[in-house]
Amino acid sequence: MEAKIAEIVSKYQSNPGFLVPILQDVQKAFNYLPREALQEVGTQLKVPISRIFEVATFYKAFSLTPRGRHQMHLCVGTACHVRGAAMIGDGIERVLEIKAGETTADLEFTFETVNCLGACALGPVLVVDEEYHGQMTLAKANKILNKLGKKVVSDEEED
Amino acid sequence: MSEMVTLTIDGRSAQAPAGTTILEAARGLNIDIPALCSNQELTPYGACRLCMVEITHGKRTRLVASCIYEVQEGLVVRTETERVNNVRRLVIELLLSRNPKHPRLLAIAERLGVDKSRFEVEVKGCILCGQCVRVCREVVGVSAIGFESRGTDRRISTPFNVAPVDCIACGSCAQVCPVDVIPFKEENGVRTIWKTNFELARCEKCGRYFAPMRQLAHFSRVTGLPLEHFTQTCVHCR
Numbered sequence: 181m182e183a184k185i186a187e188i189v190s191k192y193q194s195n196p197g198f199l200v201p202i203l204q205d206v207q208k209a210f211n212y213l214p215r216e217a218l219q220e221v222g223t224q225l226k227v228p229i230s231r232i233f234e235v236a237t238f239y240k241a242f243s244l245t246p247r248g249r250h251q252m253h254l255c256v257g258t259a260c261h262v263r264g265a266a267m268i269g270d271g272i273e274r275v276l277e278i279k280a281g282e283t284t285a286d287l288e289f290t291f292e293t294v295n296c297l298g299a300c301a302l303g304p305v306l307v308v309d310e311e312y313h314g315q316m317t318l319a320k321a322n323k324i325l326n327k328l329g330k331k332v333v334s335d336e337e338e339d
Numbered sequence: 340m341s342e343m344v345t346l347t348i349d350g351r352s353a354q355a356p357a358g359t360t361i362l363e364a365a366r367g368l369n370i371d372i373p374a375l376c377s378n379q380e381l382t383p384y385g386a387c388r389l390c391m392v393e394i395t396h397g398k399r400t401r402l403v404a405s406c407i408y409e410v411q412e413g414l415v416v417r418t419e420t421e422r423v424n425n426v427r428r429l430v431i432e433l434l435l436s437r438n439p440k441h442p443r444l445l446a447i448a449e450r451l452g453v454d455k456s457r458f459e460v461e462v463k464g465c466i467l468c469g470q471c472v473r474v475c476r477e478v479v480g481v482s483a484i485g486f487e488s489r490g491t492d493r494r495i496s497t498p499f500n501v502a503p504v505d506c507i508a509c510g511s512c513a514q515v516c517p518v519d520v521i522p523f524k525e526e527n528g529v530r531t532i533w534k535t536n537f538e539l540a541r542c543e544k545c546g547r548y549f550a551p552m553r554q555l556a557h558f559s560r561v562t563g564l565p566l567e568h569f570t571q572t573c574v575h576c577r
């Protein structure tokens with residue numbers, strides 16, 4: 181871990197002004213921000229850990245807990261909401277047995293809601309592993325989950 | 340010395356060095372502006388918005404936070420207009436919804452003619468003025484605590500919400516808190532702050548517990564003097 185952090189930090193000339201991009205890279209490397217990694221960033225950048233914790237908890241894009249192998253982001257912005265995003269969200273929560281913002285115990289899926297992805301015309305929008313899926317329905321969401329290896333019980337596939 | 344600036348506050352003429360804030364200049368005239376997050380020892384922050392005043396510069400009149408707005412030549416400031424008081428009332432109501440009981444807040448509310456908050460009370464205690472965080476960073480120089488999250492979840496915390504590694508138990512945060520919400524306790528040679536126990540050093544001469552070991556270790560680190568120089572006797576017995 182130390183070496184990986186050193187590599188990232190040196191890419192930004194150990195400049196604390198680049199804390200956000202550094203944390204983005206760390207998250208990319210470890211899929212979340214492990215506590216030891218943040219501590220190491222602090223030591224190498226000579227930035228107090230309190231400061232790093234502030235930044236890491238400020239942005240929604242950062243996660244201090246492990247994230248799933250597959251990331252699902254459902255837009256619940258105004259446009260997507262009026263087109264039924266809430267129902268889709270409920271469905272996904274039911275299938276994965278987690279609440280929005282959580283990760284399944286097997287670390288396969290993380291499900292989160294976001295507010296407007298700027299693709300309102302496509303709403304409701306579901307982003308799965310950085311790929312945008314428009315005009316989402318519960319059935320389509322289930323199909324995607326199925327493809328990613330999550331068995332969805334059949335009665336939910338129908339609606 | 341920096342250049343002097345002349346401005347008008349509540350109809351009175353004031354002179355202040357450039358770089359002074361309106362709040363400081365007003366205090367120089369004994370004009371009392373309510374303020375909760377400003378502190379002479381700390382960098383201006385502008386978080387609580389209680390210190391709002393109306394300024395007129397040329398043709399434009401607007402509201403600014405006097406604790407961060409610097410004086411300007413010819414500026415006309417009014418500290419108690421209807422508009423100003425409306426904003427302050429709103430602010431104090433919002434603060435009371437986080438902390439409905441603290442005498443300091445109640446006194447400000449009373450002065451503004453507010454007896455109750457219109458907002459649903461959700462007791463948090465902390466009003467997020469950030470003085471604790473700033474004093475720890477800027478004066479103590481250890482930066483043991485900070486803000487966490489944002490929006491309605493924003494709060495003051497120790498990194499990862501565990502015992503603070505950089506804390507020297509000096510207690511400055513608890514002392515500077517305007518609404519006294521940082522628990523601080525001393526008992527049997529132990530100081531408890533941020534849910535963590537810190538051992539106190541005991542004076543070899545008078546037997547009193549006088550300072551946290553961690554704080555003395557910090558002094559030793561900063562000054563380069565040996566630890567024993569600080570831990571043996573209290574200041575009174577030196």
Ligand code: FES
Pocket residue numbers: 255256257258259260261295296297298299300301303304305
């Ligand atoms: S509301 Fe969903 S993309 Fe804008």
Ligand code: FES
Pocket residue numbers: 373374375376377384385386387388389390391404405406407
């Ligand atoms: S004192 Fe000016 S914003 Fe708090």
